[in-house]
Amino acid sequence: MKPSSILSVRAPLSPLTLPRLLVAAAALVAGAAQAQVPGTMSIKLGVNTITPHVSSGDLSAPALPGSQIDVKSASAPIITAAYQFTDAVSMEVFAGLPYKHEVVGAGAIAGVGRLGSIQQVSPTILMQYRLLNPTERFRPYVGAGLTYAMFFGAEGSGTLTALTNPGGSPTLIGDDKSLGFSAQLGGTLRLDNHWFLDLSLIKTWIDTTVPVETAPVNHSQTIQAKLDPTSINLSVGYRF
Amino acid sequence: MNQFRVLAPVLAVAALLAGCGGATPGEQSPRVTFGKIVSFGDSLSDVGTYDVGVVSNSYRSTGRFSINGIKTDTLSYVNWTEFLAGQLKLTAPCAAETGLQTSTTKVDLHLQNPDLYPEGTMNLVFPVGPVAVTEHTSCTNYAQGGARVTELYGPGNVALFNPLVVSTWSNALGMLTKPVTAQMDAHVAAHGNFAADDLVTVMAGGNDAIIQLAQLPARIQAYAVANGGDVAAATAQASADAVAALATAGTQLATAVHERVIGHGAQRVLVLNLPDLSKTPFGYAQTADTQALIVSLVDTFNAALKTGLAADAAQVLLIDTATVNRDQALNPAAYGLSNVKAQACDAAKVGSSLFCTASTLITATDDVLHYEYADGVHPTPFGYKLLAQLVAEQMSIKGWL
Numbered sequence: 001m002k003p004s005s006i007l008s009v010r011a012p013l014s015p016l017t018l019p020r021l022l023v024a025a026a027a028l029v030a031g032a033a034q035a036q037v038p039g040t041m042s043i044k045l046g047v048n049t050i051t052p053h054v055s056s057g058d059l060s061a062p063a064l065p066g067s068q069i070d071v072k073s074a075s076a077p078i079i080t081a082a083y084q085f086t087d088a089v090s091m092e093v094f095a096g097l098p099y100k101h102e103v104v105g106a107g108a109i110a111g112v113g114r115l116g117s118i119q120q121v122s123p124t125i126l127m128q129y130r131l132l133n134p135t136e137r138f139r140p141y142v143g144a145g146l147t148y149a150m151f152f153g154a155e156g157s158g159t160l161t162a163l164t165n166p167g168g169s170p171t172l173i174g175d176d177k178s179l180g181f182s183a184q185l186g187g188t189l190r191l192d193n194h195w196f197l198d199l200s201l202i203k204t205w206i207d208t209t210v211p212v213e214t215a216p217v218n219h220s221q222t223i224q225a226k227l228d229p230t231s232i233n234l235s236v237g238y239r240f
Numbered sequence: 241m242n243q244f245r246v247l248a249p250v251l252a253v254a255a256l257l258a259g260c261g262g263a264t265p266g267e268q269s270p271r272v273t274f275g276k277i278v279s280f281g282d283s284l285s286d287v288g289t290y291d292v293g294v295v296s297n298s299y300r301s302t303g304r305f306s307i308n309g310i311k312t313d314t315l316s317y318v319n320w321t322e323f324l325a326g327q328l329k330l331t332a333p334c335a336a337e338t339g340l341q342t343s344t345t346k347v348d349l350h351l352q353n354p355d356l357y358p359e360g361t362m363n364l365v366f367p368v369g370p371v372a373v374t375e376h377t378s379c380t381n382y383a384q385g386g387a388r389v390t391e392l393y394g395p396g397n398v399a400l401f402n403p404l405v406v407s408t409w410s411n412a413l414g415m416l417t418k419p420v421t422a423q424m425d426a427h428v429a430a431h432g433n434f435a436a437d438d439l440v441t442v443m444a445g446g447n448d449a450i451i452q453l454a455q456l457p458a459r460i461q462a463y464a465v466a467n468g469g470d471v472a473a474a475t476a477q478a479s480a481d482a483v484a485a486l487a488t489a490g491t492q493l494a495t496a497v498h499e500r501v502i503g504h505g506a507q508r509v510l511v512l513n514l515p516d517l518s519k520t521p522f523g524y525a526q527t528a529d530t531q532a533l534i535v536s537l538v539d540t541f542n543a544a545l546k547t548g549l550a551a552d553a554a555q556v557l558l559i560d561t562a563t564v565n566r567d568q569a570l571n572p573a574a575y576g577l578s579n580v581k582a583q584a585c586d587a588a589k590v591g592s593s594l595f596c597t598a599s600t601l602i603t604a605t606d607d608v609l610h611y612e613y614a615d616g617v618h619p620t621p622f623g624y625k626l627l628a629q630l631v632a633e634q635m636s637i638k639g640w641l
Contacts, residue, residue: 058574061573061574061575061576062574062575062576062577062626063574063575063576063629064564064575064629064630064633065567065571065574065575105636109633109636110637111636111637112633112636112637113636113637113639116266117266152262153262153263153264154263154264155263155264155265155266156263156264156265156266156268157266157267157268158266158267158268158269158270158327158641159632159636159641160266161265161268161327162270162327162629162632162633162635162636162641163629163632163633163636164629165313165315166323166324166326166327166625166628166629166632167315167317167322167323167324167325167326167327167628168313168314168315168326170265170266170268171265172263172264172265173263174263175263213263214313
């Protein structure tokens with residue numbers, strides 16, 4: 001039983017704000033089965049944890065050789081919007097609040113502790129392919145796409161200054177922007193005609209070059225790192 | 241596709257968030273709050289014991305064993321203890337004792353240069369006389385150039401000056417060379433026990449090695465006379481004596497830290513082992529055999545020091561400067577060092593970096609300020625900065641910074 005006829009008579013959604021969506025959603029009574037069918041729009045709210053698997057280069061001279069970094073995992077709320085092109089093919093856009101990752105010493109400076117922190121947002125666009133029939137309660141899917149990571153609001157630490165410019169002005173961490181490829185594996189569990197749970201795992205291949213500014217000398221040291229994070233996110237979704 | 245309009249605010253939020261917040265310094269205070277630094281040692285930690293008399297008057301030096309009076313990467317710190325104090329937001333270290341016992345006995349310049357000077361050309365080695373020894377109780381850097389671990393007379397001490405032997409003339413300067421053990425006792429005598437928030441630094445041993453090397457030829461000769469002229473055997477015997485002396489010195493330094501520093505309440509003690517003297521301009525000027533002996537002296541001293549401090553790991557952070565020093569020699573560019581073999585101060589103008597300033601540097605086309613060494617054995621301010629970075633790194637790992 002395909003509900004496309006029902007959907008086709010619905011008026012197009014106006015850009016609702018999220019609270020209005022939720023209120024509207026709560027008021028809705030489950031109607032005929034609406035699954036992932038062409039033209040369906042869905043919104044998900046959830047939490048994403050990004051765990052970088054860092055392969056760090058060495059901080060450029062002058063530094064203790066082998067000075068490397070590790071970037072700790074961080075969690076933040078995400079909001080996802082998806083559009084279903086066909087029964088199987090959809091496009092999803094990830095956005096959300098910034099992640100704040102702790103940056104710690106690694107390599108020759110392993111154990112020094114916190115060097116600072118870095119914030120990032122990484123909007124991601126994915127094309128997805130959903131398996132099984134749209135009416136199935138559980139549908140696994142795979143996706144692939146692009147992630148654009150924007151780093152900002154980096155914070156240094158006394159340790160970072162001590163290691164790079166002891167006794168001098170605080171050393172600052174600069175910002176970088178970077179584009180990477182993402183692959184996704186996920187599944188959707190339909191709760192009713194509108195609500196669903198979604199769990200996905202995303203692997204992103206992304207590099208960054210972090211500028212380290214030894215103020216006021218502006219030595220402009222850099223450290224390159226492959227972040228290659230895995231993200232795991234759990235969301236509650238609403239389908240229109 | 242009207243439904244795509246939902247995406248617009250989502251992307252707008254992402255763009256907005258990405259725009260906010262610039263780079264900030266973050267928390268700069270160390271994890272442990274220290275009240276002051278108390279330093280014991282030799283020239284490598286000296287911040288101006290000899291910033292008097294001929295040193296400050298004739299040479300306009302500030303009494304550091306480095307390049308005096310220059311800025312390194314905009315900072316005016318010279319010694320590593322000064323970089324460290326700056327990082328810990330503590331008052332700049334100052335010498336607890338100052339003075340010079342400069343000899344006023346004239347020497348015959350004919351002995352030094354018979355072509356230039358006729359016999360009986362009597363002159364002072366240093367044009368400015370002695371300066372009274374003064375204690376500065378508000379200062380807690382006791383390190384003195386020339387100091388040995390326990391022995392009274394180190395390089396530069398006037399007791400080693402013989403007007404008839406040209407090679408001893410530099411000792412006419414009359415450095416105080418108060419031994420490290422006596423420095424520790426002086427602090428306790430003046431201030432009582434160490435405070436819980438004191439950061440104590442200890443670095444010594446280099447002068448014990450230098451004195452052993454200086455005594456080596458005479459010892460070889462004595463052994464050779466005794467054994468009937470077997471120079472090889474005599475050399476081995478004299479070298480073994482030197483190595484044994486450094487083992488003793490290493491153990492004595494560890495014992496001094498245990499009894500005179502930790503035993504008097506110090507809770508955080510940085511002990512820097514002896515850098516590899518063979519990887520200095522002084523070391524490179526020696527024969528291969530002597531360089532090998534120097535390595536043996538350094539390793540023996542450091543091993544004895546490490547063994548002796550093993551039981552005090554809670555209070556002591558032993559920093560392996562020797563290994564990093566060797567790595568710097570192999571891998572200078574990574575450290576930002578432009579030269580690790582030559583000295584930045586012009587040896588023709590100043591015999592020691594104690595007298596060295598910007599006006600007595602060698603003229604070099606490359607970056608003299610980023611040379612590792614100012615003179616035969618002492619780092620430039622940049623070399624000391626690298627040492628401070630190593631200390632900071634190790635302190636961070638220990639949770640002290």
